[in-house]
Amino acid sequence: xxxxxxxxxxxxxxxxxxxxxxxxxxxxxxxxxxxxxxxxxxxxxxxxxxxxxxxxxxxxxxxxxxxxxxxxxxxxxxxxxxxxxxxxxxxxxxxxxxxxxxxxxxxxxxxxxxxxxxxxxxxxxxxxxxxxxx
Numbered sequence: 001x002x003x004x005x006x007x008x009x010x011x012x013x014x015x016x017x018x019x020x021x022x023x024x025x026x027x028x029x030x031x032x033x034x035x036x037x038x039x040x041x042x043x044x045x046x047x048x049x050x051x052x053x054x055x056x057x058x059x060x061x062x063x064x065x066x067x068x069x070x071x072x073x074x075x076x077x078x079x080x081x082x083x084x085x086x087x088x089x090x091x092x093x094x095x096x097x098x099x100x101x102x103x104x105x106x107x108x109x110x111x112x113x114x115x116x117x118x119x120x121x122x123x124x125x126x127x128x129x130x131x132x133x134x
Contacts, residue, residue: 074110081099084099
């Protein structure tokens with residue numbers, strides 16, 4: 001009974017058992033070998049070694065997250081442009097046009113973010129974005 005899908009079945013069984021076994025082993029270790037530490041200091045909030053200033057967490061403005069996403073977007077562009085810059089003289093004209101199209105799309109994204117006010121940190125104006133969840 002040498003079934004052709006037997007190695008695939010064994011692979012899936014091992015792929016399921018490794019993480020489940022790791023979780024079970026971690027739970028057993030925690031139950032038997034880790035002492036329970038209860039107390040005021042153990043349950044207190046802790047922020048980078050400094051006692052918290054408020055009882056609850058403060059909310060960050062959504063513009064911080066949008067600015068972070070924009071940073072990641074324009075930071076990853078360098079990963080895509082670096083091979084083009086290294087092999088610039090050896091590439092055909094079509095590759096140059098594709099790279100310029102890529103830069104044009106990035107410039108369009110930058111202009112969109114600028115027009116929405118996402119890059120303005122000093123003015124009192126808020127970003128002109130519509131929030132549908134509230």
